[in-house]
Amino acid sequence: MYIEKINSPADIKKLNIEQLTVLASEIRKGLLNRLSKRGGHFGPNFGFVEATIALHYVFDSPKDKFVFDVSHQCYTHKILTGRRDAFFDDEHFGDISGYTNPEESEHDFFNVGHTSTSVSLASGLVKARDLKGETGNIVAIIGDGSLSGGEALEGIDFAAELGTNFIIIVNDNDMSIAENHGGLYKNLKALRDSSGKCECNLFKAMGLDYTYVPDGNDIAGLIAAFKKVKDTDHPIVVHISTLKGKGFEPAEANKEDWHWHMPFDPATGKVLWGDSGENYSDMTCGYLMKKMKADKSVVTITAAVPTNIGFTEDKRKEAGKQFVDVGIAEEHAIAMASGIAKAGGKPVFATHSSFIQRTYDQISQDLCINSNPATLLVNTASVYGMHDITHLGIFDIPMMSNIPNLVYLAPTNCEEYFAMLDWSIEQDRYPVAIRIPCNGVIHSDEPADTDYSELNKYKITQQGEKIAVIALGDFYQIGEELSKLISEKTGTAPTLINPRYITGLDTELLEQLKEKHSVIVTLEDGILDGGFGEKIARYYGPSDMKVYCYGLKKEFIDRYSVDDILKANHITPAQIYKEIM
């Protein structure tokens, strides 16, 4: 076992090619151990083992600096830079995050989780190195799927201007999360097919020098190529062709399923637990498929995460031209949706709360100034969503709800969600965004309203007195529990309100509440700063009404327990009851 002797990158340099090849297979065992038990990014890591070994063999980290794009392919880098135990020793799984993390190691420079950022971040390291008269290689490592993102293309275009040492490794495995989209992938294929010799070359067209490595899983070839570009005096792209998921047959065979994977049986690749019944991804897909069949002007759009709303490969094919995956290109997706809506189509764009952050200006300028009736579905927009610091779903309310003209809706259950979605697709006046519920599929016996065109009309679901609980979206159920607790403890039922609209106040209702209520409680599934409750607090600012806002503190949280976070923010019925009494 060579792996036991690798405590820092310096130890790799002592091995010969044959030994490094054995090391690669040992590393894959560690990857398999962690990923089969804990889940994580599978394909990106299995495909990049050899390249990571070669990088650490040739360059001298951390003097030479690696910046990984998305950083979901950095596991081998972690293994080689002192974090081996987190893969081979189950008790140490929790020691590391799934992304590069400067708090873990001097070999990591950024917390990264979003795509297409590596070239720009690394170009900052280049610029600072040069300003300070320092030396060392700066190496950005970007996957082909990330290339289509605007930030990456801006960065690659700018890189040429640096005119100094800067190495951009393009890890081309002919895949994004799903298949690649965008014209540039034809060029990558032409480059692969011509072994890098094709005259028309995207990278050269952006002013960069270029070299090609045909087998990106061959350590000897990689080492030779990296040695050639080491200490280069100008920016250069090293295009390497790798096999996503290499070394694990199911992952090689089904690259999309194995991009990120749940825990599984390492012998068979089968997931360790079955489908947990209803989920909003499949239900949203089912609804949209039906809608698209009935109306040829409806079109579903995703940006490289088609399965976030259940559009697996078969569904994508079935939807035909009415389904568009734009690849990593969220900005383009929103602007295109605006254009479709302008011309009378009915676009529905869905992505995660964390990724819709990439489109603030497109929502504002391309969509909302023009008031075009596109529908945006915001997924995992919740404390119950993704738990990594780079993928939080707790910021979309302040980001989106303060953009004029947008109607942002927060459904409280399954039936209400689909009623809102249906209304949004059919109406032609407003840009509408909807938070897909994230606290489980909760059904209601109450028929959901079908018309949401009278904006900012809150719904009283329980008329009571003294206290009014205004509970938004996913936190409506906490509002229900709180309401019950208040009734039980005080003998007086509070008023319970489902506000539905995040983007405006029902001033008529808020005014009426003054008659029989002296306390308002607001609940929202996101940070409080810039959010929903603060608008209520402002409305009542000049009055005698006491307003208590509950939601999350403005902070980046990482790998958290939902229960802990709710408690820390006092968002349990018992805590709230105690505070308002």
Place this chain on the structure above:
Amino acid sequence: MYIEKINSPADIKKLNIEQLTVLASEIRKGLLNRLSKRGGHFGPNFGFVEATIALHYVFDSPKDKFVFDVSHQCYTHKILTGRRDAFFDDEHFGDISGYTNPEESEHDFFNVGHTSTSVSLASGLVKARDLKGETGNIVAIIGDGSLSGGEALEGIDFAAELGTNFIIIVNDNDMSIAENHGGLYKNLKALRDSSGKCECNLFKAMGLDYTYVPDGNDIAGLIAAFKKVKDTDHPIVVHISTLKGKGFEPAEANKEDWHWHMPFDPATGKVLWGDSGENYSDMTCGYLMKKMKADKSVVTITAAVPTNIGFTEDKRKEAGKQFVDVGIAEEHAIAMASGIAKAGGKPVFATHSSFIQRTYDQISQDLCINSNPATLLVNTASVYGMHDITHLGIFDIPMMSNIPNLVYLAPTNCEEYFAMLDWSIEQDRYPVAIRIPCNGVIHSDEPADTDYSELNKYKITQQGEKIAVIALGDFYQIGEELSKLISEKTGTAPTLINPRYITGLDTELLEQLKEKHSVIVTLEDGILDGGFGEKIARYYGPSDMKVYCYGLKKEFIDRYSVDDILKANHITPAQIYKEIM
């Protein structure tokens, strides 16, 4: 005069090439008339007269649809589509905006003012046309300066996938607002130099068909080229080479100065009024030049608007490697700044409030999660800033101040601004953004604090009682006036507070205020929703304190009078006094 007979695009088709050439010179007279008296985008419009005539000659607007990027080159389009009077008749100047505007004409499809959006917006029109089984050409018109923007590159990359009629006119005048930046401009030059024949071709590398027009100011050549691509069955780029500012000698000679121009003497090109004394652009440039000379690790970054902080061509040259204009690439600018700061450099990135909207995710993910100490200067972040619906500076507080880890500062005068800027550059703990004052250069005799590292410490500038006025940034002076009015009218001086920090509450001070105050007034120069005052209202929500928040309504406003807007939002001392009493 042919122009008098052009009431719609149909009338253009009746003229022959010679007549169209005369028409072009007539149009330039109209442009000169409006621009010399009213100011506006000069170079982009003067350079695009012939191309616009040719487009309307060949295509059939509005069935064929033109989408102008930034839309600051659409004046000739306006003249040819029924809005001639707004250029030739001074009394009708106010009839139109400076950008495409669907409310003005059926020939305009989007309100556009930000760069790099046309291809994506137009691709939506393409998709909707095809879904609905309609016909007609969709034409996006994008300038070379806009190409480096991420949204444009995402759109161009995606366009190839549409596989249907879509024409992208690249108006190449070898300029952005200032000179172009980015590697792709070398490729545009190679294409120009080879008359489009150079094998390495950015557009082909992105999967698009391509054709070149050497003289983009020659109507006959343009008409021939456009006729060839009309009704194409696939996406194609038509690369035309035009002369920015063509037909007005000063504008041809100094393209950057004449990109946008103040009113001027049409005979000489001289501006009609002189420098109005001190301004923050020149002062910021002066400060940064000095700082950069003293410290080689300081670097100033702009994104295609270098003169927004006074970096004219001579200053850029003088600053050398310590000045970086990234071109239209705001996302890249923020990420690069984060990288520079991570590696110990001291980056200062400046852009307008409206354009920093393009970087929400970069501020959040690339910069703030990593807590790198970069400085962002936010210009024209104010109701006193730019007045076009597409360039408003009233949304940055909700957009930025709710991002964790960012320290967002609002100086109230000149000395405080430069003290904050100096502190920010020298500290190494926080990402800091500063709103450049926008209500005139106001000096203070009070020495400004030099240390802002104790976060969220508000400053009491007048200790009083009963009422506390918390007046943020540019609205501090309104707070002063209000304070005086309250003192005069009631005989009791209120407390006046300069909060300085937009991103956090001074809870200690707010708690103390409860002792001798019963009313809080907050003032902020931006929309109230998601802003500063609401945080104060939330803090006092459960208490007896009465809180009145003053700021702007959440809405897109267009070509407004500042006085009218302030009055409509009740932001005058007299109105506030009346309401709180």
